[in-house]
Amino acid sequence: xxxxxxxxxxxxxxxxxxxxxxxxxxxxxxxxxxxxxxxxxxxxxxxxxxxxxxxxxxxxxxxxxxxxxxxxxxxxxxxxxxxxxxxxxxxxxxxxxxxxxxxxxxxxxxxxxxxxxxxxxxxxxxxxxxxxx
Amino acid sequence: xxxxxxxxxxxxxxxxxxxxxxxxxxxxxxxxxxxxxxxxxxxxxxxxxxxxxxxxxxxxxxxxxxxxxxxxxxxxxxxxxxxxxxxxxxxxxxxxxxxxxxxxxxxxxxxxxxxxxxxxxxxxxxxxxxxxx
DNA sequence: CAGTATCCTGACGGATACTG
DNA sequence: CAGTATCCGTCAGGATACTG
Numbered sequence: 001x002x003x004x005x006x007x008x009x010x011x012x013x014x015x016x017x018x019x020x021x022x023x024x025x026x027x028x029x030x031x032x033x034x035x036x037x038x039x040x041x042x043x044x045x046x047x048x049x050x051x052x053x054x055x056x057x058x059x060x061x062x063x064x065x066x067x068x069x070x071x072x073x074x075x076x077x078x079x080x081x082x083x084x085x086x087x088x089x090x091x092x093x094x095x096x097x098x099x100x101x102x103x104x105x106x107x108x109x110x111x112x113x114x115x116x117x118x119x120x121x122x123x124x125x126x127x128x129x130x131x132x133x
Numbered sequence: 134x135x136x137x138x139x140x141x142x143x144x145x146x147x148x149x150x151x152x153x154x155x156x157x158x159x160x161x162x163x164x165x166x167x168x169x170x171x172x173x174x175x176x177x178x179x180x181x182x183x184x185x186x187x188x189x190x191x192x193x194x195x196x197x198x199x200x201x202x203x204x205x206x207x208x209x210x211x212x213x214x215x216x217x218x219x220x221x222x223x224x225x226x227x228x229x230x231x232x233x234x235x236x237x238x239x240x241x242x243x244x245x246x247x248x249x250x251x252x253x254x255x256x257x258x259x260x261x262x263x264x265x266x
Numbered sequence: 267c268a269g270t271a272t273c274c275t276g277a278c279g280g281a282t283a284c285t286g
Numbered sequence: 287c288a289g290t291a292t293c294c295g296t297c298a299g300g301a302t303a304c305t306g
Binding site: 012013016017018019021030033065068069089092093095096099101103104105108110111114119 | 251
């Protein structure tokens with residue numbers, strides 16, 4: 001059972017990165033997180049997601065819809081009412097992402113510390129090299 | 134305990150996306166997957182990762198090193214020998230990513246089917262619209 | 267309200283040449 | 287071997303204007 005998982009490599013990466021490309025773009029993750037809570041309308045999402053443009057919200061939602069992660073329901077009324085909701089598939093993805101969220105919450109300090117140390121080290125080496133000049 | 138996890142939202146997303154940005158780029162995931170198996174040298178990685186340029190492998194490794202996910206060891210010999218290995222932190226990240234890999238392997242057919250259906254639907258709608266003129 | 271359509275910019279990353 | 291330096295094309299995504 002572990003075998004297959006340990007075997008993920010170059011080939012598996014191709015598919016995994018397709019998924020990563022989808023959820024790692026600037027807005028998808030936010031949309032999935034919000035829709036996991038409740039159905040939302042286009043403008044609701046726009047208000048909730050600070051900084052997203054009309055265009056990019058549309059593009060993001062279309063991609064998620066195309067991949068079967070989000071459902072789009074048009075209510076034939078005037079003015080139009082379009083509701084977005086997470087599909088069961090989308091919900092399972094949200095579950096899978098959680099482990100990454102947990103990891104991040106657990107280790108963000110480690111990363112921050114590592115960056116700080118690295119930048120410091122580089123700086124020190126620059127300094128030393130200048131002394132050698 | 135679940136509360137904190139269910140609460141991940143706009144704020145959590147900021148940090149999570151930083152991590153996603155790191156692992157979702159074109160090469161990082163591949164590097165992490167390879168180094169999880171064993172320590173490797175620069176040229177080994179380059180050979181193993183089909184299509185990566187010298188520049189991008191360097192950039193990728195530097196970022197991973199800066200974030201404390203990869204260790205870089207320079208052996209002072211001629212010709213130079215530089216070995217890369219996953220840090221304990223990097224190893225835990227690899228673990229966290231696995232759930233996403235598993236999800237992808239489980240659901241890639243669903244996604245492929247969803248895309249196919251979506252493209253079909255769009256095509257059909259275009260056709261219908263043309264009929265309407 | 268919920269989108270298209272169009273234009274434009276900057277960063278990501280590839281190709282190439284050079285180096286300790 | 288393991289990089290750095292430089293140039294350059296591409297394209298994701300922002301700003302803006304228009305529409306059923």
